[in-house]
Amino acid sequence: MSGFDKVVNSYEEALAGLEDNMTVIAGGFGLCGIPENLIQQIKVMGTKGLTIVSNNCGVDGFGLGVLLEDKQIRKMISSYVGENAMFEKQLLAGELEVELTPQGTLAEKMRAGGAGIPAFYTATGFGTPVAEGKEVREFNGRSYILEESITGDFAIVKGWKADRYGNVIYRDTAQNFNPLAATAGKITIVEVEEIVEPGKLQPAQIHTPGIYVDRLILGTFEKRIEQRTVRQSG
Amino acid sequence: MSGFDKVVNSYEEALAGLEDNMTVIAGGFGLCGIPENLIQQIKVMGTKGLTIVSNNCGVDGFGLGVLLEDKQIRKMISSYVGENAMFEKQLLAGELEVELTPQGTLAEKMRAGGAGIPAFYTATGFGTPVAEGKEVREFNGRSYILEESITGDFAIVKGWKADRYGNVIYRDTAQNFNPLAATAGKITIVEVEEIVEPGKLQPAQIHTPGIYVDRLILGTFEKRIEQRTVRQSG
Amino acid sequence: MALTREQMAMRVARELQDGYYVNLGIGIPTLVANFIPEGMEVMLQSENGLLGMGPFPTEEEIDADMINAGKQTVTAATGASIFSSAESFAMIRGGHVDLTVLGAFEVDTQGNIASWMIPGKLIKGMGGAMDLVAGADNIIVTMTHASKHGESKLLPKCSLPLTGAGCIRKVLTDLAYLEISNGAFVLKERAPGVSAEEIKEKTAGELVVPDFVPEMSF
Amino acid sequence: MALTREQMAMRVARELQDGYYVNLGIGIPTLVANFIPEGMEVMLQSENGLLGMGPFPTEEEIDADMINAGKQTVTAATGASIFSSAESFAMIRGGHVDLTVLGAFEVDTQGNIASWMIPGKLIKGMGGAMDLVAGADNIIVTMTHASKHGESKLLPKCSLPLTGAGCIRKVLTDLAYLEISNGAFVLKERAPGVSAEEIKEKTAGELVVPDFVPEMSF
Numbered sequence: 001m002s003g004f005d006k007v008v009n010s011y012e013e014a015l016a017g018l019e020d021n022m023t024v025i026a027g028g029f030g031l032c033g034i035p036e037n038l039i040q041q042i043k044v045m046g047t048k049g050l051t052i053v054s055n056n057c058g059v060d061g062f063g064l065g066v067l068l069e070d071k072q073i074r075k076m077i078s079s080y081v082g083e084n085a086m087f088e089k090q091l092l093a094g095e096l097e098v099e100l101t102p103q104g105t106l107a108e109k110m111r112a113g114g115a116g117i118p119a120f121y122t123a124t125g126f127g128t129p130v131a132e133g134k135e136v137r138e139f140n141g142r143s144y145i146l147e148e149s150i151t152g153d154f155a156i157v158k159g160w161k162a163d164r165y166g167n168v169i170y171r172d173t174a175q176n177f178n179p180l181a182a183t184a185g186k187i188t189i190v191e192v193e194e195i196v197e198p199g200k201l202q203p204a205q206i207h208t209p210g211i212y213v214d215r216l217i218l219g220t221f222e223k224r225i226e227q228r229t230v231r232q233s234g
Numbered sequence: 235m236s237g238f239d240k241v242v243n244s245y246e247e248a249l250a251g252l253e254d255n256m257t258v259i260a261g262g263f264g265l266c267g268i269p270e271n272l273i274q275q276i277k278v279m280g281t282k283g284l285t286i287v288s289n290n291c292g293v294d295g296f297g298l299g300v301l302l303e304d305k306q307i308r309k310m311i312s313s314y315v316g317e318n319a320m321f322e323k324q325l326l327a328g329e330l331e332v333e334l335t336p337q338g339t340l341a342e343k344m345r346a347g348g349a350g351i352p353a354f355y356t357a358t359g360f361g362t363p364v365a366e367g368k369e370v371r372e373f374n375g376r377s378y379i380l381e382e383s384i385t386g387d388f389a390i391v392k393g394w395k396a397d398r399y400g401n402v403i404y405r406d407t408a409q410n411f412n413p414l415a416a417t418a419g420k421i422t423i424v425e426v427e428e429i430v431e432p433g434k435l436q437p438a439q440i441h442t443p444g445i446y447v448d449r450l451i452l453g454t455f456e457k458r459i460e461q462r463t464v465r466q467s468g
Numbered sequence: 469m470a471l472t473r474e475q476m477a478m479r480v481a482r483e484l485q486d487g488y489y490v491n492l493g494i495g496i497p498t499l500v501a502n503f504i505p506e507g508m509e510v511m512l513q514s515e516n517g518l519l520g521m522g523p524f525p526t527e528e529e530i531d532a533d534m535i536n537a538g539k540q541t542v543t544a545a546t547g548a549s550i551f552s553s554a555e556s557f558a559m560i561r562g563g564h565v566d567l568t569v570l571g572a573f574e575v576d577t578q579g580n581i582a583s584w585m586i587p588g589k590l591i592k593g594m595g596g597a598m599d600l601v602a603g604a605d606n607i608i609v610t611m612t613h614a615s616k617h618g619e620s621k622l623l624p625k626c627s628l629p630l631t632g633a634g635c636i637r638k639v640l641t642d643l644a645y646l647e648i649s650n651g652a653f654v655l656k657e658r659a660p661g662v663s664a665e666e667i668k669e670k671t672a673g674e675l676v677v678p679d680f681v682p683e684m685s686f
Numbered sequence: 687m688a689l690t691r692e693q694m695a696m697r698v699a700r701e702l703q704d705g706y707y708v709n710l711g712i713g714i715p716t717l718v719a720n721f722i723p724e725g726m727e728v729m730l731q732s733e734n735g736l737l738g739m740g741p742f743p744t745e746e747e748i749d750a751d752m753i754n755a756g757k758q759t760v761t762a763a764t765g766a767s768i769f770s771s772a773e774s775f776a777m778i779r780g781g782h783v784d785l786t787v788l789g790a791f792e793v794d795t796q797g798n799i800a801s802w803m804i805p806g807k808l809i810k811g812m813g814g815a816m817d818l819v820a821g822a823d824n825i826i827v828t829m830t831h832a833s834k835h836g837e838s839k840l841l842p843k844c845s846l847p848l849t850g851a852g853c854i855r856k857v858l859t860d861l862a863y864l865e866i867s868n869g870a871f872v873l874k875e876r877a878p879g880v881s882a883e884e885i886k887e888k889t890a891g892e893l894v895v896p897d898f899v900p901e902m903s904f
Binding site for chain 1: 749
């Protein structure tokens, strides 16, 4: 038996069960820490009508941007989008819906979704278009709005190292939304750069405990850089 | 200048400013990972009328139990108490108030307090005495109750290793409520077993970022064990 | 004959599946860990922040920083992870634990459970029990069918303050394994040598007895 | 003379204090990092999950996994910590950041700010701006006093959709440093050679001019 061996050996297997019109939560910030191969596999599968929950929508030809090419995305729930021409075109043509959500609220909605918290209050967005149609309530003399949590049919996540139990650690700022996405998928798939022997990861240093992870796959990554900024050395 | 040197050199200095009738949030679960020297210092100071937010209340003569001896605690907000005779005596005599809170709700209240979330919904406690006087609301056909966050005038925390910036890591299950308490104090004090050079702790492996920590002190710890359970070796 | 505590744990252990994340309460539920079938991997969650609880430590391994939710010294199993109490209850509340086993004073035909408070006695608190019953889809309550004084613990309506409302669907007592459905207990299995009639007599809440009720074997 | 972008950043930098945790927005706010007084320690928070942002990397150090909220490659300073987006915004929303500096299209006498959306133009999103203005106690808005077409950006009431309501108390423009109090802008400092009259003329919202308004010096 192999109940805790989460490793799958192909991206087909990793995304088995993904169907049209499902909701997919994706980790990553800009192009940093995005599950690039899992996104590519969704492109290969041609799944349509997807709702994608992700802070951004990639760029033309990379990251979630590739899912725009064949119009696979019906709706984006994001804090910042439109770094690609295709996105703008589909939005203006009414082929794409966007639900803009403040970045911190988006992160908290994913965490809440994974944590069994159906809704929470936040001051973020009070008095702005984000508050439209949402309950306002005062606590200690300040106004807050009610925000509901998000869960997905699938979560796609990019980790650094993992063991077969699905325990994952992230590397530097490639962590971002990934551990939150991992908690909020009915089926959570993590692709990583290295699969290590069980016991190699310190238990108290694991970012995503294996209980959240359903499938784990070893990948290779391009890791494209969006804004290459350098200083002179020496 | 030394803006990020959070280290103080005495427990007097660590708890300077603590006054009667304040609220103190304490990390620890049972006797594991409790800020034992900070608690002892509160006993020495003789501060009275305290509201203590902590999962448990120690035992007779150790942990938060020592604050019962001189009746320094007015109210406990806890999930499980009364492992000591003094506690029961003061409770029955009406000298001590207890607000019992489910363990997960207590943890989430501390996190929410630190995270600027004034309140959240949870199914925990719906239909039980815990729900009395609280709003009930349905989300997706299930009933939840509204729980408000907790913050404290002080938070007292036990860490393992820290650097002078106040970045902290915890050891094994001595983590428990400590990182949550650390976020929820107006003034957060952490006592640790070792202060390491800045840069020694891996940035992505820090449990409590220094932004939450106001004062840091090096201590020595008894680490009493509540239930000593062993198996035969070999 | 009524089941022993060990037999109760053995029966519960049959509900385990390979790859299950399980939270075991104090008492009989803890014993379930001793009956995990050979070759099956199960991970035990301890709500103080440990997923992958191992055996008790040897004298040499004992460590005050490694305890379980019962405050006993434990070890971490291979593949374990350790985290804060907020993360631990995020797991529990979020429904990520596959099976929760816990004791109770009373259960009723509406799936209510009372397990933490007897008015008039000192109230120590609910600990994590309210989160566990609210968060889990799959809960097995283990308790004796009746109190020492012979009063049924399977009621039409709990008399004690609740731990959770409408959240229990499976009960294992020393006499029977029952499921709760449509406002009644349904008798699914009998302890060896215990008749459906005896169980009916000791069940205060409505009991549905199917035509055939298998007897447990050990 | 109106302040240059660098002078604006220099003026903002005078609000820094040793030991401050600071979040700097894109544009002029980013430049503030270049004017941290010698010997003063300040930690920069980047909302994608980095506290303790260091300088840009050298060509050799460049690392795709190390970026800031502007998606630029960066390094981590000594004492840095790295965490999830939820933790990052817990810090921000929870009011743990000492100073937030960000740009805007408009600010009004009620402390409202509009900085993310111009109806009719493509809306890219608010990113973390709404969380930043809602979470911080101490915010400095930096922007030009008037638009390129000469229209004042300091208004009686914002005309654009808001980023946050009632949360701004300090504004630094290329002409003046102002505070918002009791439903008016209060002129606290003038850019060198800029008169209070000129500032009054270019301020659409009510402006209170104290008897003495010091001139900034650089």
